[in-house]
Amino acid sequence: MNVIVFASRKGGSGKSTLAAHLAAQIKSSKSCLLIDADPQGSLTLWHKLRGTNEPPIKTAVNSVSAIVSAARRDGVEWVLIDTPPTVSAVVEDAIKNATMVIIPARPGVFDVNAVQETIQTCRSARKPYAVVLNGAPARRDDAESPIVTIAREALAKFKAPVWGGQITNRADLLMALGQGEGVREYYAEGRAAAEIARLWAAIERSVRAIRGTVSANGAMHKQAA
Numbered sequence: 001m002n003v004i005v006f007a008s009r010k011g012g013s014g015k016s017t018l019a020a021h022l023a024a025q026i027k028s029s030k031s032c033l034l035i036d037a038d039p040q041g042s043l044t045l046w047h048k049l050r051g052t053n054e055p056p057i058k059t060a061v062n063s064v065s066a067i068v069s070a071a072r073r074d075g076v077e078w079v080l081i082d083t084p085p086t087v088s089a090v091v092e093d094a095i096k097n098a099t100m101v102i103i104p105a106r107p108g109v110f111d112v113n114a115v116q117e118t119i120q121t122c123r124s125a126r127k128p129y130a131v132v133l134n135g136a137p138a139r140r141d142d143a144e145s146p147i148v149t150i151a152r153e154a155l156a157k158f159k160a161p162v163w164g165g166q167i168t169n170r171a172d173l174l175m176a177l178g179q180g181e182g183v184r185e186y187y188a189e190g191r192a193a194a195e196i197a198r199l200w201a202a203i204e205r206s207v208r209a210i211r212g213t214v215s216a217n218g219a220m221h222k223q224a225a
């Protein structure tokens with residue numbers, strides 16, 4: 001079983017957004033469980049709008065461990081955990097249970113600076129992690145925005161692995177959430193769906209490398225910016 005934790009002390013970085021879109025990305029044949037460990041309940045709201053209980057969701061307050069253990073016994077393949085923007089017991093517990101931690105960050109100086117604490121928590125727990133630049137300006141003429149490049153340079157100073165792609169700031173991502181959908185379900189041919197698919201492929205690739213079934217070369221949790 002693979003446990004993907006979305007964590008960042010910075011509010012609004014995209015934890016809940018990425019968790020929802022990636023949950024909808026997981027092929028229905030693979031079993032998936034969502035855990036909403038944030039009392040704000042964003043992922044739970046999306047799940048209510050979805051109205052299908054596919055994938056199922058559980059709420060965690062102080063600890064996720066019991067839910068994760070039960071999911072393992074039930075043979076669940078993927079557990080996606082959304083966490084609050086705090087450094088709290090439930091975030092530490094989620095990271096302790098993680099196969100891999102995804103740290104979304106917007107490409108701004110305050111945002112990039114704020115990921116340091118979450119990186120430290122992952123390092124202390126010896127958990128693989130990767131920063132994912134989210135809400136980025138669109139690439140132009142196949143070149144990334146200077147603010148994305150600056151963010152990568154700042155993250156390189158922390159020696160943090162950073163996903164080589166980006167999730168662009170796109171209305172499709174918001175529109176899909178409002179309908180309880182992932183962007184793949186909302187508009188499969190769109191650019192937002194292509195970026196989410198690419199991020200999911202990178203996560204799957206990293207998880208296989210963490211499990212030792214493929215080489216870690218090029219895996220995003222090894223990729224310093």
Ligand SMILES: Nc1ncnc2c1ncn2[C@@H]1O[C@H](COP(=O)(O)OP(=O)(O)OP(=O)(O)O)[C@@H](O)[C@H]1O
Pocket residue numbers: 008010011012013014015016017018038040042083084085134135136167168169170171173174177
């Ligand atoms: N790539 C994106 N494009 C457009 N809107 C986005 C994108 N990423 C996030 N948003 C929007 O930005 C807002 C904040 O995102 P989100 O709620 O996912 O962040 P969060 O890290 O979960 O915040 P919190 O720490 O408060 O839980 C939401 O309205 C979300 O839909």
Ligand SMILES: [Mg+2]
Pocket residue numbers: 015016017038040042082083
């Ligand atoms: Mg959230």
